[in-house]
Each structure stands twice: as C-alpha cells, then as structure tokens.
Amino acid sequence: MAWFKYNRGWRVILSVLFLISLNSRSWVLGAPQVPCYFIFGDSLVDNGNNNKLETQAKANYPPYGIDFPEGTTGRFTNGRTSVDIIAGLLGFHKYIQPFATAKGSEILIGVNYASGGAGxxxxxGQQLGDRISLNRQLRNHLVTISRVREMLGSNATAYLSKCLYTVGMGSNDYINNYFMPDVYQTSKLYTPEQYADVLIEQYQQQLKTLYSYGARKVAIFGLSVIGCAPAEISRFGTDGSLCVDKINGAVMLFNDRLKSLVDKLNRDLADAKFTYIDIFGISTAGLPALQLASSTCCEVREDGMCIPVETPCLIRLLHAFYDGFHPTETVNLVFGARAYKALLSSDVYPFDIHHLAML
Structure with missing residues (x-):
C-alpha cells in the first residue's frame, strides 16, 4: 500500500467518490437538463450492444457487473460506466438503453449505440469478430431518428437539437489496429503523425454526419492513457517507464488534433456546440495514485478480458483497471463527474457538459 502515500490528497478524492456513490441516484432533482442523451463509443461505454454479436469483445458474464444494480448487462466494468454517471448528473432517472434492446418510447430519452471493439x-477490431463501427453506429442512429419522427412528427428536429450527444472513439484504432502490426498494415503505411491525421480526417466527416442528422450539443471524449493499460504493458513492456510511452505518445498526437477539430467544427457549422473532454489529462493529473496500482482487479484471459466467474479483487475502489483494458467504476466516477462539471479548467475545452446542456 506504499503507493497510497504517493498523493496525500487521494484520501480526499476517495471520500468525495464515496459520497458521490452514495448519492448517485439523487444528484439532480426534477426534469432532466436535456430531453434526451445519445451515446456513441466503444467498450468503455458499451452497455449491452455486443451481447448477441459473434465476437470476443463482450462482457455479458460475471464478474462483469458485480457492483452494478442490474447485475451483468454487458458493461465492461464492475459497475457503472462514465456515461451512466453523466446520465445521472443530467437528471435522467433511468439508464440510457442500448440500441440492441431499446424499444417504444424509451428512445425519446436517448439511445446508447456503443460497441466493444469499435473504431x-x-x-x-476485426480480429475480435463482429463489432459496430462508428459508421454503423451512425446508421443505427438514422433508424432511431426515423422512429422519433414517427412519434413527434414536425417537432422531431427541434427536439433532437436540444439533446446531448457524447462521442468517444479512437482507442481501438490504436489498440486493435495501429499497434497490432501482425494483423493490420496501418503502422507500415503511416507514421504516428500521419495516422493521427488520417483518423482525424475521417472522424471529422463522421462528426459532420452526426451534425447533419440534427445533433448540435456534442461532447467529444479524448483518448485516455491507453499505454498504461495492464494488457498493453504486458504485451509491449515499458522499458523502465510506468507505461508504454510509444502508445501514449501516439494518443497525444491524436488528442491534440481532436482539440483543434472542435474549434474548426464550432467555427464552420451553424449553431454547432462541440466540446472536448480531456480524459488523458484527467487521468494523469487526477488519478496519479491509482495509476501506480495498475494490476487488474479480475483474473484475465490472454486477451485481457476477465476469466468468466472468477472472483475479482475485494477492494475494487482502489483499483484503476478492472480487466486488462477497462477502468473500474471508481475511475468512471471521476471521468463522468469531471466531464460533467470540470474540476480544472484544463479538463474540458471550451466548456463542460453541464454548461453544454444549458446552452
């Protein structure tokens, strides 16, 4: 437990997290701050879309969900994801449903399209099996829009423009693409700088497509310190560093361009309100103690996922990673809370989700 002394302020952070956890059901009273919340992303926020797919990238078995009120749902963590936290802070009294199972009027409060392995x-992520890429998630959103129009008629466009949209993509484009040269050619075709440019160019077009579908309030999550994931450390080694520096260096190139992209989108698109959430910065500045405890909470398979039914660690509050890639609910609480209401000015750019919702 020597690492616990690394940051004397960590006791305060844990106390705050404990209070947040106890009161998560009553953070916001009354009506939600936005009429609906649409979520695009990968396994960090997938809540069941992969459950029936032919893929290795699924978490619909114990010990995933051991601390989640509804048990094992397909979330790649022990409890809530960061978007579950954000939904609660926004005032939603139900979790946003996955596209795979959302039905009827449920879609009027939002849909989660996220898919483990997606990029x-x-x-x-093709070596994992089926997954719902961002392009496919956008096509699924069109299906939702058509259903919303059937229910709301001419009011649908105005309704959708008031909703919150969060997008968090790119981790797998590094973990399950660029840094897997035995399967993918991208690292042979592009330098890290060129690959970041290629990703941002495609991402820009996808975000413009989302805008063309009526999204106006969009929070884009930057990539985290994926070079610190236990599975990546095990695979590549650290050469004396705490993390895999070449991976985190590539991620920083992508994040820098993503922040600039937010400026461009806000400048070029009428009424657009895009904002950037600096998950990398929150990770390095806000969770230094947990980064040193980078062992997994559950026993993992060779691919970094939890071994089914094995008992996980008892004190999950003190672990950063639940499996080889995915954070524990503790970390998701920090990410979600600071994305919603920035603790430091550097957490977000140009504003946090709380202010975005109010615009």
Whole structure:
C-alpha cells in the first residue's frame, strides 16, 4: 500500500467518490437538463450492444457487473460506466438503453449505440469478430431518428437539437489496429503523425454526419492513457517507464488534433456546440495514485478480458483497471463527474457538459 502515500490528497478524492456513490441516484432533482442523451463509443461505454454479436469483445458474464444494480448487462466494468454517471448528473432517472434492446418510447430519452471493439475505421477490431463501427453506429442512429419522427412528427428536429450527444472513439484504432502490426498494415503505411491525421480526417466527416442528422450539443471524449493499460504493458513492456510511452505518445498526437477539430467544427457549422473532454489529462493529473496500482482487479484471459466467474479483487475502489483494458467504476466516477462539471479548467475545452446542456 506504499503507493497510497504517493498523493496525500487521494484520501480526499476517495471520500468525495464515496459520497458521490452514495448519492448517485439523487444528484439532480426534477426534469432532466436535456430531453434526451445519445451515446456513441466503444467498450468503455458499451452497455449491452455486443451481447448477441459473434465476437470476443463482450462482457455479458460475471464478474462483469458485480457492483452494478442490474447485475451483468454487458458493461465492461464492475459497475457503472462514465456515461451512466453523466446520465445521472443530467437528471435522467433511468439508464440510457442500448440500441440492441431499446424499444417504444424509451428512445425519446436517448439511445446508447456503443460497441466493444469499435473504431473510427471500419476494419478496426476485426480480429475480435463482429463489432459496430462508428459508421454503423451512425446508421443505427438514422433508424432511431426515423422512429422519433414517427412519434413527434414536425417537432422531431427541434427536439433532437436540444439533446446531448457524447462521442468517444479512437482507442481501438490504436489498440486493435495501429499497434497490432501482425494483423493490420496501418503502422507500415503511416507514421504516428500521419495516422493521427488520417483518423482525424475521417472522424471529422463522421462528426459532420452526426451534425447533419440534427445533433448540435456534442461532447467529444479524448483518448485516455491507453499505454498504461495492464494488457498493453504486458504485451509491449515499458522499458523502465510506468507505461508504454510509444502508445501514449501516439494518443497525444491524436488528442491534440481532436482539440483543434472542435474549434474548426464550432467555427464552420451553424449553431454547432462541440466540446472536448480531456480524459488523458484527467487521468494523469487526477488519478496519479491509482495509476501506480495498475494490476487488474479480475483474473484475465490472454486477451485481457476477465476469466468468466472468477472472483475479482475485494477492494475494487482502489483499483484503476478492472480487466486488462477497462477502468473500474471508481475511475468512471471521476471521468463522468469531471466531464460533467470540470474540476480544472484544463479538463474540458471550451466548456463542460453541464454548461453544454444549458446552452
């Protein structure tokens, strides 16, 4: 437990997290701050879309969900994801349903399209099996829009423009693409700088497509310190560093361009309100103690996923990673809370989700 002394302020953070956890059901009273919440992303926020797909990238078995009120649902963590936290802070009294099972009027409060293994690039994650890439998620959103129009008629466009949209993509384009040279050619075709440019160019077109579908309030999550994931450390080694520096260096190139993209989208698109959430910065500045405890909470398979039914660690509050890639609910609480209401000015750019919702 020597690492616990690394940051004397960590006791305060844990106390705050404990209070947030106890009161998560009553953070916001009354009506939600936005009429609906649509979620695009990968396994960090997938809540069941992969459950019936032919893929290795699924978490619909114990010990996933051991701390989640509804048990094992397909979330790649022990409890809530960051978007579950954000939904609660926005005032939603139910979890946003996955596209795979959302039905009827449920879609009027939002839909979660996220898929484990998915990327900006369509081929990303293909070695895992089926997954719903961002392009496919956007097509699924069109299906939702048509259903909303059937229910709301001419009011649908105005309704959708008031909703919140969060997008978090790109991790798999590195983990399950660029840094897997035995399967993908991208690292042979592009330098890290060129690959970041290629990803951002495609991402820009996808975000413009989302805008063309009526989205106006969009929070884009930057990539985290994926070079610190236990599975990546085990695979590549760290050469004396705490994390895999070449991976985190590539991620920083992508994040820098993503922040600039937010400026461009806000400048070029009428009424657009895009904002950037600096998950990398929150990770490095806000969770230094947990980064040193980078062992997994559950026993993992060779691919970094939890071994089914094995008992996970008892004190999950003190672990950063639940499996080889995915954070525990503790970390998701920090990410969600600071995305919603920035603790430091550097957490977001140009504003946090709380202010975005109010615009």
């Amino acid at each position: 900006i690039r369509d081929e990303t």
